[in-house]
Amino acid sequence: MMRAVRRIAIVACLALIGGVTYWYLGPGQPSQQQAKQGQQKGPGGGFRRGGGNPNDTVPILAIAARLADVPVYLDGVGTAKALNTVLVRSQVDGKLMKIGFKEGQEVTQGSVIAKIDPTTYQAQYDIAVAKKAQDEAMLANAKLDLERYIRLAATNAVQKQQVDTQKALVDQLTAQTQSDQASINSAKATLDYTDVVAPLTGLTGIRQVDEGNIIHASDTTGIVTITQIKPISVLFNLPQQNLPDLNKGMANGELPVQAVAADGSAVLDRGKLTVINNQVDQTTGTVQLKGEFPNTNVQLWPGQFVNIRVLINTLRQSVVVPTAAVQRGPDNTFVYVVKDDNTVTVRPIMVQQQDDLQAVIASGLMAQERVVTTGFGRLAEGTKVDVTSAENAGQVATDPSQRPARPSGGAPKGKGQGQGQGQRQQGAAADTPAAGPSGPAATDPPQPPQQRRGGGGGGGGGGAPKGREPPAQGAQGAPGGTPSVTQ
Numbered sequence: 001m002m003r004a005v006r007r008i009a010i011v012a013c014l015a016l017i018g019g020v021t022y023w024y025l026g027p028g029q030p031s032q033q034q035a036k037q038g039q040q041k042g043p044g045g046g047f048r049r050g051g052g053n054p055n056d057t058v059p060i061l062a063i064a065a066r067l068a069d070v071p072v073y074l075d076g077v078g079t080a081k082a083l084n085t086v087l088v089r090s091q092v093d094g095k096l097m098k099i100g101f102k103e104g105q106e107v108t109q110g111s112v113i114a115k116i117d118p119t120t121y122q123a124q125y126d127i128a129v130a131k132k133a134q135d136e137a138m139l140a141n142a143k144l145d146l147e148r149y150i151r152l153a154a155t156n157a158v159q160k161q162q163v164d165t166q167k168a169l170v171d172q173l174t175a176q177t178q179s180d181q182a183s184i185n186s187a188k189a190t191l192d193y194t195d196v197v198a199p200l201t202g203l204t205g206i207r208q209v210d211e212g213n214i215i216h217a218s219d220t221t222g223i224v225t226i227t228q229i230k231p232i233s234v235l236f237n238l239p240q241q242n243l244p245d246l247n248k249g250m251a252n253g254e255l256p257v258q259a260v261a262a263d264g265s266a267v268l269d270r271g272k273l274t275v276i277n278n279q280v281d282q283t284t285g286t287v288q289l290k291g292e293f294p295n296t297n298v299q300l301w302p303g304q305f306v307n308i309r310v311l312i313n314t315l316r317q318s319v320v321v322p323t324a325a326v327q328r329g330p331d332n333t334f335v336y337v338v339k340d341d342n343t344v345t346v347r348p349i350m351v352q353q354q355d356d357l358q359a360v361i362a363s364g365l366m367a368q369e370r371v372v373t374t375g376f377g378r379l380a381e382g383t384k385v386d387v388t389s390a391e392n393a394g395q396v397a398t399d400p401s402q403r404p405a406r407p408s409g410g411a412p413k414g415k416g417q418g419q420g421q422g423q424r425q426q427g428a429a430a431d432t433p434a435a436g437p438s439g440p441a442a443t444d445p446p447q448p449p450q451q452r453r454g455g456g457g458g459g460g461g462g463g464a465p466k467g468r469e470p471p472a473q474g475a476q477g478a479p480g481g482t483p484s485v486t487q
Contacts (some may be wrong), residue, residue, distance in 0.1 A: 058383055060337050060375030063390040068320045068358050068369045072353060073309040074245070076289075078236025082227035082302040083292070084200055089222040089366040090116060090215045096223075099211055107198040107226065114196035114223050116215070121194055125187035132180030137175035144172050202228040227302055233274070234259060234297040236308045244313045246276055257291040259300060260307040268299040269476040273310055277445075315353065319361040322390070325371040326351060326359050335365065336372035336379055344372060344383050419481070 098115040101107055105455045146166040153159040168408075186444065205225040209215060213221070234257075238246070249255040257275040260266070269294035280287045291308060293300060300306060325335050326349070333351055349364030365371070373390045 009195075026324040035337055040328055043070045056384070057342075057386045058375060058378045058399065059386045059388065060336075060338075060344075061373050061386050061390040062370045063233050063325070064368050065319050065321045065361065065365050067317045070315040070318050070320060070353065070358070072313040072315060073310055074242050074312055075307065075309045076236040076238050078234040078277070078291070078306055078308045078371065080300045080302055080304040080306055081233050081235055082202070082229055083231055083233050084202070084228040085302075086199050086226045087222040088113065088199070089217070089219060090114070090196060090227060092116060092121065092190060093216045094118075094120070094214070096209060096211055096213050096215050099207065101204050101224070103204060103206055103224075105204050107202065107204055107312050109198055109201045111198050112195050113198050113204070118191055120192040120295065121191040125191045128180065128183040128187040130375055132184060134178055135173060135176045139170065139177055142166065142173050186424065191455060196223060200226060200228050201230075202226045214280075229298065229300070229302060230295050230393060231271070232293050232300050232302070234271075234291045234293065234306060234308055235288060236291070237281070237284070237288050238310075240280045240287055241283050242312075243276075243280075244289060246273075246287075246310070247288060249273075249310075250276060250311050256311045257293075258309050258311070259291075259293060260309060262305075262307065269293040269295055269297070270307065284293070290444060311338050315360055318352070319365055320358050321357045321365065321371050322373050323354060323357055324373045325456070326354070327376065336376065337365070338372065338387055340368040342385055342387060344379055344381070344385055346381055387469060397443050 065296055094116040096114060097117050098110070099113070100115065101113045107113055142155050146169075149163045149166050150159055153163045203226065205227070207223045207224050209219075209223055246255070250273065257271050257273050259268040259271070261268055271291050273289060274292045275290040276386070277288040277290075289310075291310075321335065327336070332348045334346050334348045337347045338344055347364055350362040351359050352362035353360040371388070372385075375385070381383070
């Protein structure tokens, strides 16, 4: 019995060993040569890294470099401030009879916004007027007596001393009437103060007192606050390194200033730079500036935070390419240029100015030369490409001529540094195409050494990270207006 069980166990082990051997070495399993060849081909038949086929064409998006006038801005964040702010207070004591405005209403200069009981002040004015009339009557009588004394003195009927005394009385009454007129003016001014008028044209705030209350000139709360917002001013700070450019611009005339929406999609208002503060804040290394805006459409409000950019220069007829086309290697920045035979070549360039959407090329590239904006993952020197226009694909804005350039190629300074880096990282994601039919970017042929973008500087981002490639820049959608770039 034990011998039969042993035979069955031996047969089962041999069968298991035979099945495993057949599974590994059977005819259905590829050979090592076939496995090596299979590693070189992607799911769609394309060749991956280490075994690329130079005859394959790589789909890319490209656009021609162009000449454009590029504005150069200095950017900052400011706070809107009313051009004038007045706390309206009563100048006399009395009962508040009437409020002549609604909260939030725009009032014009000189309009009556409150009425104080004028009864007492009207009586004081009437007394002053009556007193003057009394003194004027006495003065008229004194003048008649003086004329009589002068005629009598000519015949020696009266003494000369009496004539002189009458002259002095006339002068005294004349001075008295002048004093009465001053009293009338004072009483009239006090009476007018019972009509509280708007000292300027602006918006009223929340009312601080209600009708029927007794108010005093010494009250600190006042009646209402009026703010002038047409025009309106904006206070903002810029690094002290920008002072030479600012002073040079102010010496040549007024510098244009734009207030930009928080998302950079629209210009809220356009104004002018009016003041550069006379000293630098040593704690922050910045200088305060003041811009003035007409605020016709009331897009700016007192206390509102707003992005500000100052136009300090315009680069005339510069070679411009999308920022997505600029790549950064270990030694320099470069672009992939598409030649006439639809092959690409690596071209080192010098970047003069750059923002999130476009870069100004100082050297290394000519206008009308086509540069690659998407599809870098499988590119190398001499790679054949299948070119699609980036504009037709919706990746590049049709009218990017108004995109601002950063005044320097380095990373933004100060508070805007983190924001600038984040914006450039977003642009870097757009530099790489989605995985095509030939396989993911991780298996594409080798390319010139690059590093991922995100630390700022003159170059754009490198190739896509391994394993996946983010969507093209066009999928993100270019903003409708000029974006704010922190200097």
